[in-house]
Amino acid sequence: MKKLTAIASCVLLTSMLVTACGSGGDIKEPASNNVSSSTAATSETNTSGGDTAAAGETEAKQEPVTITVQGQKPDKKEAIEQLNLKIDRFKSANPYVTIKTDDWEYNPNEIGIKMAANNAPTEFTSYLTEGRTLAERSWAADLTTLINNWTHKDDLNPIMTKPVTVDGKIYGVPVDAYVMTITLNKKIFEEKGVPLPPLDWTWDDLIDAAKKVNDPAKGIAGFIPMGKGNEAGWNWTNFLYAAGGDVQTIADGKVTAAFNSEAGLKALQLYQSLKDADVLPKNWALGYGDALNLFNQGRGAMVMCGSGNAADAAINTGGISKDDIIVYPIPSMTKGGKHTGVLGGSFKVINPKASEQEQKTAFDWITSEYYTDDFVNAIDSEITTRKNENKIYVPQTIFYWKPESEFGKKFTDMLAKHDNVFTYDPALLSLLEGKPEAEYEAQQTYAEISTIVQKVFTTKNLDLQKVLNDAASKIQSEVYDKIQIKQ
Amino acid sequence: MSQEAVARSAAIAAKKKFNWQLWGLLFVLPEIIIFLMFLWIPIVKGVVYSFYNVDFVNGNSFVGLQNYRDVVSSEDFWMAIRNTLYYMFLCVIIGFWVPAVVAIAVSELKRFQGLARVAGYLPSVIPAIVLYGMWVWFYDPIGPINTMLTSLGLEQIDFFSKGMSMVSIVIMETWQNFGGAVLIYIAAIVGIPKDLYEAAEIDGASVWQRIRSITLPSMKPLLILMFLLQIINTSQSFQAQMAMTGGGPDNATLTYLLLMYREAFTYLHFGKATAMGSMLFGVMVVLSFLYLKLQRRSETA
Amino acid sequence: MKPSERGILSEYDFKRTGVKVGYGLMCLLIALIVVSMLYPFVNTFLNSLKTTEEFFAFPAPFFPSKWLWHNYSEALTLIPIWTFLKNTLMIFAGTVVFALLFIGMAAFALSHLRVPFKKWVTLFFLSTLMIPSATYLIPNYLNLQELGLLNSYWAFWLPAGANAFYLMLMKTFFDGIHKELFEAARIDGANEFQCFVRLAMPLSTPIVMTLLIFYFSATWNDFYWPSLVMLDKSMYPLATGIYKYVVYPNSTIQWNVKFALLALSMLPPLVFFLVFQKYITRGLNVSGVKG
Structure with a gap:
């Protein structure tokens, strides 16, 4: 009897493993339109499981090809509708292609695992900041050849291709982009009887406006800069840029920290004077979401974000009327100066582990409607659908096309037709000047700058220049000096 | 007793001993296999990563101790160690005794004991957004705590200042986490035979003496275990720091694990992150060896 | 008395x-x-009934001016809540069975049986706690993939017993049971497995129930790991569903509706805890903790 138990428990263990292996491959779900079904992606590319590898080979030999494309989450009903229509259009033009959607959104917490296990979709959307990161780790396919053979290669907006070009190779297809702006809550200005500052404003105008609308007793801050996490560094960099500074310079095959320059000191002094004027929230520990929430709560009159992103959140999920929101450029340091802000945005990445045919198909999928009427019409009907749900469409300010092109005009005209589109002051668009983020180790640099910003927010009597120099020499020796630039 | 009988009983004893060993092995074997398959194999692979430049697409390349050298040469690494030690210390001072006291108190309740038992454990199911949002509000300059202080004519507390932020986080975490330990302690307390108290009371022991000589000694093995586990757990803390302060201000709440987390998931340096994890592992294992040695020495002395 | x-x-x-x-x-x-x-529960519930304007109003009113129950009906349409709930419960049920069986057996052996190299075996288990799980997160995932366990409940059931914390807890509780009890049972002809099932486990009802509560909240809350391990939406547990489709960073869902779903998701554990804590009472009368 004892023996029996022993055997039984061994059998139990092994049988568990067997059933487990079986069920892992068996479970499949009929792909419904908006639901991710990445089993296809896994079974195709899972080289570690012996039996599934064979299936991948046979598929590659034949003409039919299956790709998994960036899907939309269920709450984005209008976008899903348009995506499904686009899939239908693409399929009728390319009947041999099977398209699956995966509503996974790019996330640094998950991309490593997805790439290691090879179950990332064939194409997905990522952020411009991640361009070099993805390229250096070979997590984005080199699209140089595909783009060079593309009819529209010269129509791409150069400001958008720059951040995805790494060491002369292009690693992504641009989608849209933003320049950092400051979003104002007009209502707070009106309640306090404070006139809005001029659009072509300066740092002094910013301090002045912040002081006037500030009301610490009620918990209302004049200006909400982000102070927690890397966002703190990202926000401050706008002022560094506006002062004409740089985060880092690249020369002679070396990356050198440059944020401790004269411009850096000026930008830090601005933060110091905002702090001294007591116009910032008492709690410095505000991340991206925290800052936007405070803004939505009316606990701050101004917040810094990518062009319309703060406006979008405030209007569509924060319950603030679109007429109470106005977008300003980053103020210039002195009158007549440039309103330079950090450039960010999104681009399409193709999975480098996908086969050549899949990569080509994914590229065709991404670009199939670029510069066509279908592209404009899709967004046109998305906006119409949104109107029925009382949602406002907040467009980006920069796109894959060149702003002065014929196609750009067509797009702008389409937007102008709708009354549920958030409009920027035309003068604003001419003031905005985007500058890409630090090319090398941007996140580590932001982390370092964030500690500087936090020092200013929490410590009195700082020697600002020393603080900047210390941080610069630290990141120089610990990070930049170890970078090897490919020549 | 005949020789045969002695031999037989010896044989039975030997067989029994052998059976015991067999049973023991049989009972731990499944668990050993599970630990091996689902923990040790991944752990060893993880430690191996720390000697490589991790590249999931083109294959890893061996870099020797480079990851370790990079980690150790950074200022933040040493800062994170200091912060983590400080945090662990605060957790013992502020947090360790709370669940034991609450467990004893709750087990004496005559009514609503059920609710009181699990109440402490409720925060474990509150979504992080709600939980951290609530505490940020509690700690707000115009939040309930500071409003109360002001109305009492006292000085406001800046909960997120450089000096206070770690303390604020530990207070929040104590509130958030003590319920689990309360349940464990209560499970032990309900097992204490009540007649022991009866007997002690008849002997004239006061309430405090009863707690000291009956309740606490019964909980002693658990208290030791929980202390050990708290040390291990707090050495790996990062979530509250990440959510509340992001490691700031000026790295004042940057714990070891938070730094490791950044290396792994923000900078995507998996080699460096695993090197940090392996170092912590090494230190903890060595410490537990020393602890066992010291314990054995004190036992033999 | x-x-x-x-x-x-x-x-x-x-x-x-x-x-x-x-x-x-x-x-x-x-x-x-x-x-x-209880405050966060009440607060979440009341926030879920507010309008968006009230939700963001500052200072926030404690009670909603009008109780918007339709936030709940809207919340229920957001995700396939029953499928997700079913997955959570499936994962929990299997986890508990596997964990209690294997952890219980090993703890029993370490406490009351002779195990060769006991000290080393204990260290083999205990030291796994000392390495942060982020160190082996990726190898762990690749390991499950190689075993073919991705996208199945087995990926949660089989490793359920790999928890040294609970193992040590169980062992400490078993240590408190008098050896004489088992001696008596053995003389009566019980084998070790019967000793374990009929004596050790029932005598440890309080800690078993406590572990049940721990496993429930762990399964209920874990969103990150299942979001990686489960590849199909139809396999997601509730926490993953909420994390991926409701509170994700670019969500356009109104906050009051989000909170309605969050409030709903806090209810089952509350009921579960209240029911199961009742069994944290003395096991059998023979139970005794060594003083």
Whole structure:
């Protein structure tokens, strides 16, 4: 009897493993339109499981090809509708292609695992900041050849291709982009009887406006800069840029920290004077979401974000009327100066582990409607659908096309037709000047700058220049000096 | 007793001993296999990563101790160690005794004991957004705590200042986490035979003496275990720091694990992150060896 | 007064003023703790009934001016809540069975049986706690992939027993059971497995129930790991569903509706805890903890 138990428990263990292996491959779900079904992606590319590898080979030999494309989450009903229509259009033009959607959104917490296990979709959307990161780790396919053979290669907006070009190779297809702006809550200005500052404003105008609308007793801050996490560094960099500074310079095959320059000191002094004027929230520990929430709560009159992103959140999920929101450029340091802000945005990445045919198909999928009427019409009907749900469409300010092109005009005209589109002051668009983020180790640099910003927010009597120099020499020796630039 | 009988009983004893060993092995074997398959194999692979430049697409390349050298040469690494030690210390001072006291108190309740038992454990199911949002509000300059202080004519507390932020986080975490330990302690307390108290009371022991000589000694093995586990757990803390302060201000709440987390998931340096994890592992294992040695020495002395 | 009904304090103690005052203070303190624990529940619930404007209003009103129950009907349409709930419960059920069986057996062996190299075996288990799980997160995932366990419940059931914390807890509780009990059972012809199932486990009901509560909340809350391990939406547990489709960073869902779903998701654990804590009472009367 004892023996029996022993055997039984061994059998139990092994049988568990067997059933487990079986069920892992068996479970499949009929792909419904908006639901991710990445089993296809896994079974195709899972080289570690012996039996599934064979299936991948046979598929590659034949003409039919299956790709998994960036899907939309269920709450984005209008976008899903348009995506499904686009899939239908693409399929009728390319009947041999099977398209699956995966509503996974790019996330640094998950991309490593997805790439290691090879179950990332064939194409997905990522952020411009991640361009070099993805390229250096070979997590984005080199699209140089595909783009060079593309009819529209010269129509791409150069400001958008720059951040995805790494060491002369292009690693992504641009989608849209933003320049950092400051979003104002007009209502707070009106309640306090404070006139809005001029659009072509300066740092002094910013301090002045912040002081006037500030009301610490009620918990209302004049200006909400982000102070927690890397966002703190990202926000401050706008002022560094506006002062004409740089985060880092690249020369002679070396990356050198440059944020401790004269411009850096000026930008830090601005933060110091905002702090001294007591116009910032008492709690410095505000991340991206925290800052936007405070803004939505009316606990701050101004917040810094990518062009319309703060406006979008405030209007569509924060319950603030679109007429109470106005977008300003980053103020210039002195009158007549440039309103330079950090450039960010999104681009399409193709999975480098996908086969050549899949990569080509994914590229065709991404670009199939670029510069066509279908592209404009899709967004046109998305906006119409949104109107029925009382949602406002907040467009980006920069796109894959060149702003002065014929196609750009067509797009702008389409937007102008709708009354549920958030409009920027035309003068604003001419003031905005985007500058890409630090090319090398941007996140580590932001982390370092964030500690500087936090020092200013929490410590009195700082020697600002020393603080900047210390941080610069630290990141120089610990990070930049170890970078090897490919020549 | 005949020789045969002695031999037989010896044989039975030997067989029994052998059976015991067999049973023991049989009972731990499944668990050993599970630990091996689902923990040790991944752990060893993880430690191996720390000697490589991790590249999931083109294959890893061996870099020797480079990851370790990079980690150790950074200022933040040493800062994170200091912060983590400080945090662990605060957790013992502020947090360790709370669940034991609450467990004893709750087990004496005559009514609503059920609710009181699990109440402490409720925060474990509150979504992080709600939980951290609530505490940020509690700690707000115009939040309930500071409003109360002001109305009492006292000085406001800046909960997120450089000096206070770690303390604020530990207070929040104590509130958030003590319920689990309360349940464990209560499970032990309900097992204490009540007649022991009866007997002690008849002997004239006061309430405090009863707690000291009956309740606490019964909980002693658990208290030791929980202390050990708290040390291990707090050495790996990062979530509250990440959510509340992001490691700031000026790295004042940057714990070891938070730094490791950044290396792994923000900078995507998996080699460096695993090197940090392996170092912590090494230190903890060595410490537990020393602890066992010291314990054995004190036992033999 | 029956001895089983008393605690540390007896009826006679309550005749003394000092004890009475102390006891009263203690009750008050516990009441305060309970209120502070219930506050987030009430707050989440009330926020879920507010309008968006009220939700963001500052200072925030505690009660909604109008109770918007339709936030709940809207919340229920957001995700396939029953599928997700079913997955959570499936994962939980299997986890508990596997974990209690294997952890219980190993703890029993370490506590009451002879195990070769016991010290080393204990260290083999215990030291896994000392390495942060982020160190082996990726190898762990690749390991599951190689075993073909991705996208199945087995990926949660099989490793359920790999938890040294619970193992040590169980062992400490088993240590408190007198050896003589098992000796007596063995003389009566019980084998070790019967000793384990019929004596050790029932005698440890309090800790078993505690572990049940721990496993429930762990399964209920874990969103990150299942979001990686489960590849199909139809396999997601509730927490993953909420994390991926409701509170994700670019979500356009109104906050009051999000909170309605969050409030709903806090209800089942509350009920579960309240029901299962009842069994945290003395196991059998023979139970004794070594003093």
